Amino acid sequence: MIICAGNNETFDFALPMGVGLIETAMNLTRLCLFDKPEFLLFVGSAGSYGDKKIFDIVESKSAANIELAFLNSDAYTPLDNVVSTNTETNIKDIIVNSSNYVSTNEELTKKFLNFGVGIENMEFFSVLRVAQEFDIPAGGVFCITNYTNKNAHEDFLKNHARAKGLLNEHVKKRIKELTKK
Incomplete structure (x- = not known):
């Protein structure tokens, strides 16, 4: 299920789950309880912490929920804040960070790169955490719309339509590749 x-x-091939961590967790849990999918693929936009460029396509099976305060040792969590459905030990995933906030502090967010966290998307941690709970293989495909800086929102708005088009092409191409096998 996509x-x-x-x-x-939204995409014509994907079922909307909601915006942010909470809506996604609630709606995806409800879906899994009543009609558990065999596989989950999340498709969406993302902001780059600096290494990925605008309109890059990123695939990942790893997500985190790390708040900015953690990067300056101003907070900690007793919760497991990284989840992965990647079972291939020879593949290093880019970790996708999720928060209900869009980061705009470019200098601070570059610190994420030291932890292998390369991009941010508001929903992906919830997707993987729910998938883990229901033992569903899952992954995500993202298109970079912005950097995490003071222009994040304006760049997201400027680049969002093209990013959706690129995601549309990429996912449909991958579906064709998989159905040929």
Whole structure:
């Protein structure tokens, strides 16, 4: 099953789950309880912490929920804040960080790169955490719309339509490749 966030980030091949960590967790849990999918693929936009460029396509099976305060040792969590459905030990995933906030502090967010966290998307941690709970293989495909800086929102708005088009092409191409096997 292919899913996406919703609102202005929808695709004709994906079922919207909601925006942010909470809506996604609630709606995806409800879906899994009543009609458990065999596989989950999340498709969406993402912001780059610096290494990935605008309109790059990133595939990942690893997500984190790390708040900015952690990067300056201003907070800690007793919760497991990284989850992965990647079972291939020879493949190093880019970790996708999720928060209900979009980061705009470019200098601070570059610190994420030291932890292998390369991009951010508001929903992906919830997707993988729910998938883990229901023992469902899952992954995500993202298109970079912005960097995590003071222009994040404006760049997201400027680049969102093209990013959705690139995601649309990429996912449909991958579906064709998989159905040929």
